[in-house]
Amino acid sequence: MEKLIQMVDIRKEYKMGDETVYANDGITLDIDKGEFVAIVGKSGSGKSTLMNIIGALDVPTSGTYLLGGKNVGKLSDNQLADIRNKMIGFVFQQYNLLPRMSIMENVELPLLYAHVSAREREKRAMEALEKVGLGEKAKQMPKQLSGGQQQRVSIARALAADPSLILADEPTGALDSKTSRQVLDFFKKIHEDGNTVIMITHDNSIAVEAKRVIRIADGKINFDGSSEDYAAII
Template identity: 55%
Template sequence: MKEPIIQIKKMKKIYELGGETVMALQEISLDIRKGDFISIIGPSGSGKSTFMNMIGCLDRPDSGEYLLDGEEVGKMKSSQLAVIRNEKIGFIFQNFNLLVKLTAIENVELPLIYRGMKADERRKAALEALQKVGLVDRANHLPTQLSGGQQQRVAIARALAGSPPILLADEPTGALDSKTSKEILKIIHSLNKQGHTIILITHDLEVAEQASRVVRIQDGQLYEDGGVIFASGENGIKEH
């Protein structure tokens, strides 16, 4: 059995909203193993976005542990979290988040600039990433010259360029039609087969069921195969 790349233990997150205390995450625990393709599904207000921010090192838990590739990241400083995000996690967003004045290849190169990679190395890595999503022939096109599906493929290439072990996809098909959505999911499946750990956040059950593991989040608790994933380890995660 492969080692966990993510270990979450009794993670809790509380917000104060309008004078009320909201328990966004209720001491949840979850192991995600290297090479997993897992979907996290839940409606608005379920804690899905909060959980995504925790996994993506965009926020910190109030208590509990978060180990990413064996490192405790839950208590890291913002500067340390920025490095983790850049090296360990590739982000794919619903609305692509491409810079409109940059070409496809320039968008893909962006995270590599922050790594301090040399220009020729950046260009080579970006071209290889665009090749993986079948978009090398559009490398010098601006986002406005690309279809929605092509823009999302550029976004996937950008996530891939630094070869992160984890791809975190937040509603990656939410802005696409059904035909294009299937094409994007096919690419994501291919990347999983190449060894990337995929974490897909969605509200769409049909999309969620593309994953080999489906975890539901509701009222800040996690459920897999109908059972609560308890922080204590009871009803432990069932492997598919």
């Protein structure tokens, strides 16, 4: 399989007074194109720091991170922004939809930043909305949708630019159990369609829905294996 993510000895340190704290402390991992991976850990484990590095929102203090063969740690701020816009589709816990824009306009936003033509933006946004079962809601405003529907809009927005990676940060954290189930089913379908999905969560019951689980504790990986093997030890 082709490697999408290659990390070697990733460290992220912060100074707290005279003390150095390692949020990530020597993380090495590979993720292939087309994988569905959950990164799980408790609050303060270092999973959010790792997510920020994977998403090119931050760079490591040391170590090497290649995303699609590009060394992220060597890129300028403008190049990092370009990577985020073209290669990564983000799904956030709180949806991050703009309230004064229609559902369609929200989904079109990444395409607007990528300078895609208006006609092509509309076509791709509608295709993405139809994938998550919300094509008929395109002209509605976010406040007219339920929480689960808004999260599906954010998934459509992530898909619209056809990114290399879908990166989801606690995507079910604001949802009830029934709606969480529906959203997880959409992630499974997205994965089955060939997309690479990385889901960040603190919840073991959510993590085992992925195909592979990476558990972080004290800034280090202490489990990396199949969801079946992980389910057997939690």
